[in-house]
Amino acid sequence: MRQIEHFIGGEFTAGSSGRRFEKRSPLDNRVITSIAEGGKAEVDAAVAAARAALDGDWGRLTTDARVTMLHAVADEISRRFDDFVDAEMADTGQPAHVMEHVFIPRGAANFKIFADVVKNVPNESFRMDTSDGRGALNYGIRVPKGVIGVISPWNAPFLLMTWKVGPALACGNTVVVKPSEETPNTAALLGEVMDAVGVPAGVYNVVNGFGPDSAGAFITSHPGVDAITFTGETRTGTAIMKAAAEGTRDVSFEMGGKNAGIVFADCDFDAAVAGIFRSAFLNTGQVCLGTERVYVERPIFERFVEALRNKAEGVRFGPPRDQGADYGPLISREHQQKVLAYYAKAVAEGATVVTGGGVPDMPAGLADGNWVQPTIWTGLPETATVVREEIFGPCCHVRPFDSEDEVVRLANDTDYGLATTVWTSNLQRAHRMAERIDVGITWINSWFLRDLRTAFGGAKQSGIGREGGVHSLEFYTELRNVCVKL
Ligand code: NAD
Ligand code: 6OD
Numbered sequence: 001m002r003q004i005e006h007f008i009g010g011e012f013t014a015g016s017s018g019r020r021f022e023k024r025s026p027l028d029n030r031v032i033t034s035i036a037e038g039g040k041a042e043v044d045a046a047v048a049a050a051r052a053a054l055d056g057d058w059g060r061l062t063t064d065a066r067v068t069m070l071h072a073v074a075d076e077i078s079r080r081f082d083d084f085v086d087a088e089m090a091d092t093g094q095p096a097h098v099m100e101h102v103f104i105p106r107g108a109a110n111f112k113i114f115a116d117v118v119k120n121v122p123n124e125s126f127r128m129d130t131s132d133g134r135g136a137l138n139y140g141i142r143v144p145k146g147v148i149g150v151i152s153p154w155n156a157p158f159l160l161m162t163w164k165v166g167p168a169l170a171c172g173n174t175v176v177v178k179p180s181e182e183t184p185n186t187a188a189l190l191g192e193v194m195d196a197v198g199v200p201a202g203v204y205n206v207v208n209g210f211g212p213d214s215a216g217a218f219i220t221s222h223p224g225v226d227a228i229t230f231t232g233e234t235r236t237g238t239a240i241m242k243a244a245a246e247g248t249r250d251v252s253f254e255m256g257g258k259n260a261g262i263v264f265a266d267c268d269f270d271a272a273v274a275g276i277f278r279s280a281f282l283n284t285g286q287v288c289l290g291t292e293r294v295y296v297e298r299p300i301f302e303r304f305v306e307a308l309r310n311k312a313e314g315v316r317f318g319p320p321r322d323q324g325a326d327y328g329p330l331i332s333r334e335h336q337q338k339v340l341a342y343y344a345k346a347v348a349e350g351a352t353v354v355t356g357g358g359v360p361d362m363p364a365g366l367a368d369g370n371w372v373q374p375t376i377w378t379g380l381p382e383t384a385t386v387v388r389e390e391i392f393g394p395c396c397h398v399r400p401f402d403s404e405d406e407v408v409r410l411a412n413d414t415d416y417g418l419a420t421t422v423w424t425s426n427l428q429r430a431h432r433m434a435e436r437i438d439v440g441i442t443w444i445n446s447w448f449l450r451d452l453r454t455a456f457g458g459a460k461q462s463g464i465g466r467e468g469g470v471h472s473l474e475f476y477t478e479l480r481n482v483c484v485k486l
Pocket of ligand 1: 151152153154155160178179180181209210211212213215216217220231232233234236237239240254255256257287288390392418458462463
């Protein structure tokens with residue numbers, strides 16, 4: 001059984017409380033990990049270590065030295081690539097190829113890219129006139145915000161945690177991270193990496209535990225935490241925002257979605273089917289950017305639904321190292337039950353189940369895992385629960401539409417505003433749609449194609465703020481103005 005400790009002030013520690021909790025494998029629900037559970041004392045210690053590092057060696061490093069160190073972190077992640085893949089697979093049960101091609105390489109990139117952004121982005125400067133004719137020069141300097149609380153989810157644990165830690169450290173901050181209770185492994189492994197490359201003690205701290213009345217809430221309400229960056233459910237974001245109000249700390253939130261995929265009849269049909277399929281079912285549907293509402297222009301609706309059904313029925317379930325498996329279990333029994341409750345609700349509200357709707361037959365040894373079938377529905381009104389609420393499972397509702405105006409109205413009829421994917425060969429229409437859909441990210445003829453220099457975040461209840469490229473600098477630094485009378 002794996003043992004996961006906190007990482008505080010450069011040391012792995014069980015903490016003073018001695019409390020622990022267990023993690024079960026998504027594949028079969030066997031207990032596989034014992035995790036130290038942090039309380040107030042551990043959070044206090046982590047925040048104190050983070051503050052001391054800011055005031056000590058880390059705070060005194062030049063930008064060049066910091067950038068070099070973060071490149072070394074990225075290189076060490078790449079050197080220990082297989083360990084990260086194994087750790088993430090143990091936590092999530094998702095296929096090795098998803099870890100190898102998407103999630104773990106992004107962890108390394110999150111350190112490299114933001115180190116380069118910090119090094120290359122110029123600061124603003126304004127020359128101004130003064131009444132004596134000599135003028136003045138204003139210039140901006142960016143300083144770290146301080147101790148950043150990082151609260152991260154379980155669905156792409158390493159990618160999403162480093163997406164915050166990378167830029168935070170690149171900007172010279174220190175961090176106290178609370179990974180999801182479901183996925184503590186890669187955050188702990190990153191502690192080993194930090195240690196190996198000589199990142200000063202206290203720069204990167206991890207306290208494990210839960211949310212309310214536990215490590216998560218203690219971090220977000222701690223007066224020594226200067227800003228909070230969070231990825232997770234919108235409901236959790238509301239609780240964290242209340243905690244951040246105390247002390248008026250800044251927040252950056254990336255939250256839920258109920259994303260629309262929009263398919264016009266003039267699309268490249270096969271590419272659209274493959275793209276919508278990937279966006280609905282990658283990571284067993286546990287992707288915030290995923291498509292749970294699909295709108296297809298009526299002339300190709302029947303053919304599209306049939307093609308999507310064929311693909312869903314061709315999916316192979318299996319454990320991560322099964323080369324043929326493209327589909328893992330859901331993260332936990334609790335999440336499986338939640339998704340299955342939505343499957344039942346869809347039927348109760350009158351859905352036509354095109355495929356799926358239940359639990360697949362799995363061989364002995366895997367039968368107790370959190371498996372669910374990829375599921376496609378049609379025939380529901382837009383008021384149906386599964387069309388309105390984020391399910392975070394491998395499922396989508398498909399509905400026909402007749403005009404651009406109609407589909408814009410349908411796509412925007414949601415409290416969320418994270419992402420959309422539009423499939424069309426008409427470029428003018430593609431640009432129009434990008435302007436008319438209320439989301440943070442529109443993908444045209446693609447999905448989850450990421451350039452880390454771009455703004456990333458959600459509109460409406462999907463988020464507050466933007467990260468990525470210079471936008472991360474905005475959040476992780478204070479911009480000071482210096483005015484020099486000439
Ligand atoms: P969650 O909100 O349940 O948990 C996220 C983290 O918050 C966990 O570490 C949890 O322990 C912690 N937490 C919970 N309550 C807390 C509290 N009161 N105070 C402090 N911390 C608390 O989310 P999840 O189930 O882990 O992740 C799935 C959700 O995340 C989905 O809604 C998904 O859409 C969203 N998500 C959004 C993005 C994005 O970029 N917009 C990315 C990934 C996931
Ligand atoms: O690619 C990213 O930077 C990012 N934040 C992805 C989010 C995926 C959600 O599941």
